[in-house]
Amino acid sequence: MQQEIKHEIEHILATIPLFSEFSENELREVAESTTIKLYKKHDVIFTEGETYHGFYIVLEGKIKVLKLSADGKEAIVHLVKPFDPFAEVALFENRSTYPVNAQAIDDTVLIYISKDGFMKFLDTHPQINFKIISGFTKKLRELTNRLESLTLNEVSSRLAHYLMEEYTHSPLSEKGLPSLHIAISKSDLAVYLGTALETLSRTLKKFQNDGIIQVRGKSIIIKDLKRLKNLSF
Amino acid sequence: MQQEIKHEIEHILATIPLFSEFSENELREVAESTTIKLYKKHDVIFTEGETYHGFYIVLEGKIKVLKLSADGKEAIVHLVKPFDPFAEVALFENRSTYPVNAQAIDDTVLIYISKDGFMKFLDTHPQINFKIISGFTKKLRELTNRLESLTLNEVSSRLAHYLMEEYTHSPLSEKGLPSLHIAISKSDLAVYLGTALETLSRTLKKFQNDGIIQVRGKSIIIKDLKRLKNLSF
C-alpha cells in the first residue's frame, strides 16, 4: 500500500519539468523526501514568518503567493498553476522562515519536497541547476513585466493584457471560440492587477459597454479582439 | 601592451563574485571573451530589440535597466551598481534580442562578456550555476519587494523605504552621521519609485516640513530616524 503510493509519486514526479531528466532510480530517491498534500479552497499552505522546511509543486488546482500589509491588505506576488514550483526561491536564499504567504485558490493537490531531501540533488545532479535557472528566468520575466505595467499602464490596459493572455492560452480559443474563462475570483484578479475589486468591476463593465467584450460571470466573449489588443500594453 | 590589458582584466575578474572561485587559468580563459567598455553619463548601452550578443558587469559608476512605453515614458526595472551583472537573464532565455534598454547613469566602466564566450563555462564549471542562481534570487527578492510596495504603499512610504535603505548602506552612516546622499538624479529616483518628479519633490518637502529630514540638494540629513522608519513599509 505504502509501496503503491511511492510508486505513484514517482510516476507523477516524472511528469514535472524539474525532474524530467531524472532516471527511475533517481526519481525513487526524490520520492523519498516527497509527500502529496491536499488542500481545500482557501486553505492556508504556509504563512510569512513560519519556519522554512521545504517547497511545493502544484499538481492540480492553483495557489496564490501573497504578501500582507500591516492593515491586512493583500498583494499577490505569484499565481501558481499545475507543474510549477513555489517557495523554492527561499531555499536558495537559505532563509530560516517563509518570506511570503501561500493559500489555495481552488481545491488543490501539491507535492511537498523537503529542503534537506532536495538539497542533496543539487550537488549530484547538475542538470537540476539548469532547471532551477530556467524557472527563475520565467519568474523574473513575469515580475519585470508586471512591475513595468504597474508603473506605466492604467488599470484598463493591465486588464486588457490579462484578458489577452488568458485568451491566448485558453483551450476555448483553440477551438476557434473567441472566449475565455477567468480562472480566479474577481477579487483575486483585482489584487493581482494591483487595483480594487470595484475598479475591476467598473472596468469590465466599460469594456462591455464599449462593445469590446461580453461578460457573463466569469465567462467572457471577446467581441472586438483588435481593440482589446490595442488597449493591452 | 595587449598582454598587459588582458592581465589587468583577469585581475579585475577575480574580484567579481560571479568568478570568485575561478582558478588563474580559468580567469585567463574568461578574459579572452571579455572586454572593458567605457560609457559617459547618459550614454545608451543597448536598446530593446537590438540583437543580443552578451551581458555586462558594472565595474565603476552605475547604470539603469529600463523599459519605455509607446508614448516615451520610462519604467526603471533595475539600478545596477558595481560588481553586479545585467542583461544576463536574457542569456538564459535564449533571446535573440535585448528585451530592455540600458543606459549609463554616471560615467561608467563595464565588463562586457560575450554570450558564446560565457556559455562554454556553464557546462564545464558547475559552480557558476550556483552563482547565477544566487544572483537571480537577489533580483527576484528585490522585484518582489518593489511589486508589493507599488501595490500596497503610497509614494511617501516607498520614498521613506528608499531613504532608509540608502542610509543603512551609506558610508556616512557608518561614521555615525545621520546622513545620506541620493546617488541618482531625482528624476531617475522618481521613476524608480514609480511616481512623477513633481510628486517626489513635494514628498521630500513634506518630510522636511514635518521635521523628519533636512534636504540640501542630494544630501539628506535624517532628523527623526524613528519616524522615517515608521513611514517606511
Added chain:
DNA sequence: TTCAAATATTGACTTAAGTCAAAGTTTCCG
C-alpha cells in the same frame, strides 16, 4: 566666469482610482 542647457521646485488644476455603503447575485452547506 558666464550663460545655456539640464534639473528641480512650486502652483494651479485635473483625473484615475480608492473608499464606504447599500443592494444585488451566486454559491454551497445543512
Added chain:
DNA sequence: CGGAAACTTTGACTTAAGTCAATATTTGAA
C-alpha cells in the same frame, strides 16, 4: 431545496497623485 454566507455590482463621494506651465536652481562647457 432554502437560506445564510460569500462574492460582485453599483452609486456617491474623496483623495492621492498626475499633468501642465511657469519659475528657480544647478551644472558644466566654451
